[in-house]
Amino acid sequence: MISELDSIPDIWRRMPSEMHARRFFEGIIWAGGRQCPHCKSGNSGALRGKSCRPGLYQCRDCxxxxxxxxxxxxxxxxxDLRLWICAMFLVLTSSKGISSVVMARFLGVNQKTAWKMGHAIREMMDDRNQGLLPLDDIVEVDEAYIGGAPKSLSGAYNPPGKGCGKPMVFVAASRDGQARAKVASDDQRATLEPVLSGWIASDDITLMTDGSTSYLGIGATMEEHHRVIHSQHEYANPETGAHVNTAEAVIAQVQRALVGVYHNLGRKHLQRYLDEIVWRWNHREPVREVFKQWTTKSGALRKKTTVIWRPIPVVDQVRVLLQGAVGKQIRRSKEYGLCWP
Ligand SMILES: [Zn+2]
Structure with a gap:
């Protein structure tokens, strides 16, 4: 079993042929025994004929x-399946994401191929199987309107915030390191409440929001609700511990990915890019690190430590990606684009 993937040369050293990558995939996707993806039967046999492609099986039921x-x-x-592992490695190790143009250069494939690979990987990051832990305890929510000026109005005055016509992103983050983000049509309670209730396990949470009035109704149904009124220059309340800085940090990651990497982002693909950014946020672990140590005059060693959120090892992230991969097929459209189910 491969326990670590350190670099692209390391991937090629650990997997000298495509067969190794195929065994790696099979070991993860069929960890509980080989399963037919058509009828979920466990009764199947390998086809080893000369004309059969490698890794082909036939279900004995269907x-x-x-x-x-x-x-x-x-x-x-x-x-080559090793190229897929390299593509996952590039997406998972880049801090703000990787554009298809850069990925195509690294992998030696066409840009359009790299674009499709990137979207296939983002599709695996979608949490529709509810593999993530629900948000718990203190949950901060916030919204952001993201993207540049509409193309038809480029050069025109481009106001930020509500009413600007840009897509709205609704973000929730709990303070233990989990976050969610979704493109929403508006900031009304009727729109946001079902989204939020899908992310939390129970109403037994402390909700932290900014001064927006659409959260008043939602907050009333929760255990506790604290607000920080940004328009009155209140950004944190030391008495109640209220702030929405965690949710704003997630939004900052979204903005940075859009400014730095995904410049030409279509509105219809926005949710998948959000899935990628939130994936990166959710697959980290707190590590206590010494950032300063010194010896006092009496000879005692003193240390100052801080908690840093580090991404979990790539091979573990690849494992989570592949475990949820079956059933997320993407089809090619007639215009050489992609169709999602
Ligand atoms: Zn079958």
Whole structure:
């Protein structure tokens, strides 16, 4: 079992042939035994004929053939599976994301291929199987309106904030390091309440919001609700511990990814980029690190430590990605784009 993936040369050293990558995929996706992706049967056999492609199996119940990538976002890929692992490595280790142009250069594939690979990986990051822990305890929510000026109005006065016509992103973050983000049509209670209740396990939470009045109704249904009124220059309340800085930090990550990497971002793809940014946020762990140590005059060693949130090892993230991959197939559209189910 591969326990670590340190770099791209390391991937090629640990997987000298595509067969190794296929075994790696099979070991994760079929960790509980090989399962037919068509009918979920566990009764299947390998096809080893001369004309069969490698890794092909046939179900003994529905008689359909499958490989490890069937019905995943990698369905029908003709690329070496090691390139897919390298693409995942690049996406998971880049701090603000990686553009398809840069990924194409690193992997030696066409930019359009890299774009599709990036979207396939983002599709695996979607939490529709509810694999993430629900938000708990103190939950901060905030919203942001993101993107540049509309193309038809480039050069025109481009106001920020509510009513600007830009897509709205609704963000919730708990202070233990979990976050969610979703594109929402407006900031009304009727829109936001069902989204938030899908992210939390119970109403037994302390909600922290800014001064927006749309949160008043939602806050009344929760255990506690604290507000910081930004328009009155109140950004934190030391008495109640109220602030929405964690949620604003998630929004800052979104803004940075848009400014730094994904410049030409279509509105229809925005949710998938949000999934990637939130994935990065959710797959970190707190590490206590010494940032300063000194010896006092009496000879005692003193240390100052701080908690740093580090990404969890890449191989563990790849494992989580692949475990949820079956059933997230993406289809090619007639215009050489992609169709999502
Ligand atoms: Zn079957």
């Amino acid at each position: 008689r359909l053939q499958f490989t490890v990538t069937t019905h995943t976002p990698m369905h029908g890929t003709k690329l």
